[in-house]
Amino acid sequence: MSGLERILGAQGMLTGGAPGSAADIEPYLRDQRRLYHGRALAIALPRTAAQVSELLAFCNSHRIGVVPQGGNTGYCGGATPDESGRQIVVSLARLNRIRRLDPLDYSIVAEAGCVLARIQRAADEAQRFFPLSLGSEGTCQLGGNLSTNAGGVHVLRYGMMRDLVLGLEVALADGRVLSSLGTLRKDNTGYDVKSLFLGAEGTLGIVTAASLKLFPKLQAFAAAFAAVPDPRAAVALLAGLRETSGDSVSSFELIPRIAVDLATRHIPGVRDPLDAPHPWYVLCELTSPRAADPLEELLEHSLAAALQEKLVLDAAVARDERDRAAFWKLRETIPEAQRRDGGSLKHDISVPVAAIPEFIERGSRWIADNVPDGRLVAYGHVGDGNLHFNLNQAPGADRAAFLAREEPVKRAIHDLVRDFGGSFSAEHGIGRLKVGELERYASPVELDLMRTIKHALDPNGILNPGKVIA
Numbered sequence: 001m002s003g004l005e006r007i008l009g010a011q012g013m014l015t016g017g018a019p020g021s022a023a024d025i026e027p028y029l030r031d032q033r034r035l036y037h038g039r040a041l042a043i044a045l046p047r048t049a050a051q052v053s054e055l056l057a058f059c060n061s062h063r064i065g066v067v068p069q070g071g072n073t074g075y076c077g078g079a080t081p082d083e084s085g086r087q088i089v090v091s092l093a094r095l096n097r098i099r100r101l102d103p104l105d106y107s108i109v110a111e112a113g114c115v116l117a118r119i120q121r122a123a124d125e126a127q128r129f130f131p132l133s134l135g136s137e138g139t140c141q142l143g144g145n146l147s148t149n150a151g152g153v154h155v156l157r158y159g160m161m162r163d164l165v166l167g168l169e170v171a172l173a174d175g176r177v178l179s180s181l182g183t184l185r186k187d188n189t190g191y192d193v194k195s196l197f198l199g200a201e202g203t204l205g206i207v208t209a210a211s212l213k214l215f216p217k218l219q220a221f222a223a224a225f226a227a228v229p230d231p232r233a234a235v236a237l238l239a240g241l242r243e244t245s246g247d248s249v250s251s252f253e254l255i256p257r258i259a260v261d262l263a264t265r266h267i268p269g270v271r272d273p274l275d276a277p278h279p280w281y282v283l284c285e286l287t288s289p290r291a292a293d294p295l296e297e298l299l300e301h302s303l304a305a306a307l308q309e310k311l312v313l314d315a316a317v318a319r320d321e322r323d324r325a326a327f328w329k330l331r332e333t334i335p336e337a338q339r340r341d342g343g344s345l346k347h348d349i350s351v352p353v354a355a356i357p358e359f360i361e362r363g364s365r366w367i368a369d370n371v372p373d374g375r376l377v378a379y380g381h382v383g384d385g386n387l388h389f390n391l392n393q394a395p396g397a398d399r400a401a402f403l404a405r406e407e408p409v410k411r412a413i414h415d416l417v418r419d420f421g422g423s424f425s426a427e428h429g430i431g432r433l434k435v436g437e438l439e440r441y442a443s444p445v446e447l448d449l450m451r452t453i454k455h456a457l458d459p460n461g462i463l464n465p466g467k468v469i470a
């Protein structure tokens with residue numbers, strides 16, 4: 001421990017050893033879904049990238065497992081230490097400077113501990129736009145976003161986190177630093193090594209900073225909350241809107257009636273934007289960097305045409321920022337509403353966009369036939385083919401008995417996903433939760449390559465042991 005203190009300083013770590021200090025370390029030891037609760041030798045709170053690199057060199061030579069932690073909002077337990085009490089949690093929260101923002105270059109360089117919302121704000125103040133946007137953006141950190149290759153509500157137009165990265169600074173297991181914070185858009189010089197760390201969930205190195213792409217600031221917005229008869233109509237509406245709007249659709253979220261019921265029941269201030277209930281809804285948003293673009297008009301025309309074609313049953317178009325925020329509040333609070341309603345079984349899946357309707361039909365049928373005490377709450381970023389295909393316990397159902405169905409339900413849904421050529425983890429990663437799923441569904445060649453890479457970069461297995469790859 002004295003070695004750690006030498007690197008970090010007395011204020012740079014928490015051990016929970018001092019009287020009354022156990023509560024300080026508690027939040028670092030469990031994941032936000034309360035699936036895991038671990039123990040740790042210490043919580044390291046480095047302030048500089050150099051401290052992170054020294055810390056890793058120290059842990060590597062002493063064979064101490066290291067668990068990087070950002071905002072701790074991940075869904076798969078990737079940032080939680082195991083139960084051995086022999087690992088160190090490395091919180092990046094204090095490594096949180098914005099090092100550089102260059103509006104002419106449309107780039108920003110920020111440290112791993114920057115909260116996502118702060119990066120968005122910095123871009124906005126410079127008349128630029130950083131598009132990554134998630135329900136957890138007030139808490140999650142850049143390092144976590146990079147390491148989970150986060151998705152969110154703008155993937156349709158701007159891509160996942162991976163697509164927004166220009167360069168990375170990463171401390172490797174042995175303490176060496178990959179320093180590649182350039183902002184080049186074109187650089188075909190050998191293997192793209194930085195991409196290995198994107199989505200690696202802290203198993204190949206600790207990201208300390210990144211250079212990111214910025215975009216022109218958005219000046220025009222139009223949002224609608226539209227009722228549709230079924231997911232087939234939603235997918236057709238999306239395809240049409242992309243054509244008629246010159247691809248200005250930046251978000252397109254599918255929401256079932258049950259999710260509106262849950263959010264309006266459990267979340268204060270959330271209300272149904274439409275007068276009568278409908279089976280399905282989409283929340284769609286058009287955006288443009290040109291203030292004069294008549295997006296609202298365009299959206300209204302498109303929705304009116306879709307009403308004629310019976311692709312849309314009713315719609316509310318946001319008249320101002322308050323309406324728009326209210327639509328988004330409904331969408332973003334669905335996970336919290338689900339949590340307050342009782343036990344839930346979650347599946348973060350993706351299939352090709354055009355296959356979404358058939359996937360939902362077949363998945364719903366299986367659930368109706370096999371899970372009498374569960375209710376399907378399937379919602380998500382349908383513009384990316386990504387559904388949170390979740391089940392909540394039915395009213396009056398026994399929570400423990402419902403949750404005990406996790407294995408067979410997961411197997412049936414993930415097998416169905418495989419049959420559709422989809423992914424059992426679209427945007428939440430593997431963490432600890434889905435290690436077995438990766439083993440089951442990845443090809444032997446993929447698994448072999450992953451193990452080879454892991455061994456090459458972390459031969460002593462100190463980086464986030466037990467996560468992603470067994």
Ligand SMILES: Cc1cc2nc3c(=O)[nH]c(=O)nc-3n(C[C@H](O)[C@H](O)[C@H](O)COP(=O)(O)OP(=O)(O)OC[C@H]3O[C@@H](n4cnc5c(N)ncnc54)[C@H](O)[C@@H]3O)c2cc1C
Nearest residue numbers: 070071072073074078135141143144145147151152202207
């Ligand atoms: C309400 C809510 C909504 C969400 N919506 C979305 C969504 O729309 N899309 C989406 O993709 N996710 C979503 N998430 C999940 C989560 O917010 C994202 O996965 C986010 O990117 C995690 O960031 P974090 O800083 O909290 O990472 P953490 O949870 O702290 O860590 C996640 C993983 O990254 C590793 N890690 C963290 N920092 C580093 C680092 N500097 N270097 C190396 N490894 C590191 C950890 O070890 C862990 O394996 C949501 C979560 C919540 C609670």
